[in-house]
Amino acid sequence: MRIDGHVFEDPLAPDDDIRPTTMQPIVRENRDTGQRDLVLARWGFIPPWQKPGEKPPPTTFNARSEGVEKAGMWKRAFERHRCLVPADAFFEWQKIRPRNNPKFAFTLDGTAPFAFAGLWSAWKDPANGHWLQSFTVLTTDANETMQPIHTRMPVILQPKDYARWLSRDESAQPPLDLLRPLPEGLHCEPVENEPGMATNPIAQKDIPTKGADADQPGLFGDSL
DNA sequence: CCAGACGTTGTT
DNA sequence: GTCTGG
DNA sequence: CCAGACGTTGTT
């Protein structure tokens, strides 16, 4: 992603279970130097009008790309605060039951890093003057690969579009055309479930192994 | 004009 | 901060 | 969204 500016100093621990509210690296263009900085930011966008002590809105870790240029929460960030969110995989659950849904990993070729389209926010806590960086990941319709698993997917950008997405030039054409499902190259594979769980998503529907509905002889349930 | 919302995914 | 609904 | 907690009295 051609980071040529500042890089945050804290090392990152390996993490394959990244969740909202944790601090994660994003890439953004420095307003003054034009360089690409790697910055730690909270996954879960803090709106500029956030007041100290009040809870932030509960679901700002994704932003629908449809209408992002108009929606109050996202409008300004879409104009001036776009970023890349580096990743090499993401997960989605196929909603076939209320619980214990099968989990799938989505990658490009298994290991290659890629970038989600993100928006960032810099919020100064009026109480103590501390700055909090935060971000959201844009979503769009699922592509052909994701369709069977989930109706939505994160926007994945092509490297050739990184510069335009990161640009903070408001006189340029807004990069709405980049907010579309990844046309090709997405790979899907099931993630091994917890021990005792069926892995075949179709078979699993009919073979509950845990909880109150576990009635299969020979399987150990929750009770001791 | 002021007041109040500002968000997502999935609805077993 | 900015938009929308009343 | 999913995962994990969810509680009180009284005290090793």
Next chain:
DNA sequence: GTCTGG
């Protein structure tokens, strides 16, 4: 079952 934290 439902709420909260991540």
